Amino acid sequence: MNRIFVLLLAYGVLAGGYATGQDMEPSKNIFSGLDMPAPAAVSESAAAVASAAKPTAEQLADQARQERAAVAASAAATTLYTEQTVTTVPSTALSTIQLYGQDELITLIALHKHLQLVIDDECQLTPDIEARAKVLMLPSYQYLWGDMLLTGTCVSKDAASGVDYMRGAAEQGFPAALMRMAGYYEKGRYVQVNTRQAEVLMHEAAALGYLEAQIAWVDMLTRGLGSPLDYEEAYSWLHHTVIADDKQHAKARRLLDKLAARMPANIVTRAKAYNLN
Helix, strand or coil, X not given: CHHHHHHHHHHHHHHHXXXXXXXXCCCCCCCCCCCCCCHHHHHHHHHHHHHHHCCCHHHXXXXXXXXXXXXXXXXXXXXXXXXXXXXXXXXXXXXXXXXXXXXXXXXXXXXXXHHHHHHHCCCCCHHHHHHHHXXXXXXXXXXXXXXXXXXXXXXXXXXXXXXXXXXXHHHXXXXXXXXXXXXXXXXXXXXXXXXXXXXXXXXXXXXXXXXXXXXXXXXXXXXXXXXXXXXXXXXXXXXXXXXCCHHHHHXXXXXXXXXXXXXXXXXXXXXXXXXXX
């Protein structure tokens, strides 16, 4: 009885396995009859995706360039520049300082207030002043930077470099620089005495209509420098110049009287009648 039961059980297991195998046997192509790619096509597509995901040498180079640009931009962001404005970030708060315009700076130089303005701004614009003198070679900024070097304002004193920048501004015809260099040559300060060079430079500054130089030029003539041929022209320049400052006006009047004493009366009359500016 037991042997019969075991045989029946074994037969049932074999029959069930065979049926199961018949039910689960797959077809050779499970996608046959369907509008789908075969497994081989799927494999090729997956390979293509994997290949596309791997960056090419050109993509890697472009990524490296972008990273370098990001680093450069980050470094440049410490100080932000515009044509007329510099924004700096001090330790306490954000402050924006306006750079000096050309007309403003020329006026300050004429009033001898240019160095005080740099000091009042706590020397924060020193690098920008230097750049405009060295790179852009703007004569007003060459004058300012040269004077800063000569006086040690916000920078270490450097007379040689200061005179070079002052001379550079004079060579570009900046009147205040021409006058300064004329004074240096006449007095022998920083350079050797050269009265002829002093006369040429002061005359040129006066000819440009620079009031302070016109006064200084007449003063030089009354002290025997220059030539009597310069008297009429110099007298006319100063006589016809509008002088707002009372002290300057009085000084000009005294110097004109002294110069007139060296001139024939008819030449003085003619100089007063004709504006040679």
